[in-house]
Amino acid sequence: MTYSRLRVERRGPVGWLVFDRPEAANAMDALMFDELERAWAELDADADVRVIVNSGSGKAFQTGVDVAQVARDPAALREHSRRTRDAELRFTAWQCDVRKPVIAAVNGTCAGGGLHFVADADIVIAASTATFLDPHVSLGQVVAYEGIALVRKSPMEPVVRMALVGRAERVTAARACELGVVSQVVDPPAALADEAQELAEKIARNSPAAMAATKRALWGALEHGLTDACRVGAAELVSMWGHPDQEEGPLAFAENRDARWAASGEERDG
């Protein structure tokens, strides 16, 4: 499949999804929306891809919707508006129900709607020069989805501060790491892609089926009260019982070799 707003690549077991519109700070136009939905599906369905890294080319990671461009395409605007209103957005891994681990590798400015990709990733690492800001309210826009998910994943106060201060302040990569929004700051920034690949390769050594069930269980913690989340999580736990990976894992460990996991992608419904 070909893309003009993204680069979609494979390096070993790692699929890369890279925003590739550097002349517009990687802002999402109508075409990028379409391509994102397609690219997540492609990488999720590819059995050779165990882990997905999401990054950006150029100085910015992602700066949100390119409002002017989308407005020039009435059909695209209508569809994006409908999906926004009906909570049917389909451009992040979470929105597209991606089952594989997703690492966001924030290479530079992450602004406004770019925070969707931080909020909806499983793991976030950042270049030491990366910055985070949310200028929505400075432009008369409301912050919802991305702020809501971030509030559930990190201390709330800094998220609300970012949302209400708007363009007047930026959060540094170092502060994002202290807050637990980011788990690793890469310095020098040029080493970000290598670090992301290395982390992804570590993750790729784990059981794909166990990781998919784990993802569902942990994201489920954000959907329910504690006791209910444990009930839902228990179903995910039990779903692995009898799976070949549960035999293979301990065996490979005892034999001091890499595990040969069942292929991922096969349980995808539909």
Add this chain to the structure above:
Amino acid sequence: MADYEHLIVERHGPVGWLINNRPDALNAMNALMRDEFADAWLELDRDPAVRVIVHTGEGRAFQTGVDVSEIASDGVGMERYRQSVEDWDLHFTAWHQHVWKPVITAVNGICCGGGFHWIADADIVIAASDAQFFDPHVSIGQVVAIEAVGLIRKVPVEAVMRMALVGRYERMSAERAHELGMISQIVDPPELLRDAAQELAEKIARNSPTAMAATKRALWGALEHGLTDACRVGAAELVSMWGHPDQAEGPLAFAEKREPRWQPLEPHDA
């Protein structure tokens, strides 16, 4: 404009100030102060000239919760509050009063026990470098519930639980509160706290009042629902702004390199 015995209510430019003013009692909340809070929040929320509200205290304490000496000495005790708590009919924080303007708590010294209500219920919290946080409830035979329930949704749980159970025998520093994301800024020297709060508030006052109100509702909604449902509720807030004049004015002012002329908030529901 109401007269207050235990609070000071002031305006500085677009910023409304609510100042706890019982310094001889470490700003402990007696029955009168509790009633005055209800009025003061509504007064500032209804004043169209006020864009942002800062809450701080006079003297060496920010807030120390219910006035224990009043409780212990007048024979009525906590019973005076039974009905309002059982009926969930509280009115002393901005959140209780449905204030949808941005609220900054500026912690000027000791914040303990019930003082956490105004940490948990603020949008943004900053603190003087000598501020201290602790929760002595269980050390005097009282239960911690509402303020910690709020806080536990906003910051890492362990830190809240530890404060609740260690009681009066340990204090948290402003520095630790910052690490945890309970506060976003430490002001040093402490004397500069009010200047820093005013400066921050003025930055926020430059953003669209209507977009900020909808953003607040969307983000606080993240604590009410599971992630998916919270996104649905948030989407309604997002869409509520579509067609509002601020959405055209924001980008226009940006393009023309001038301050936006925002619409005032819709009047408070009568």
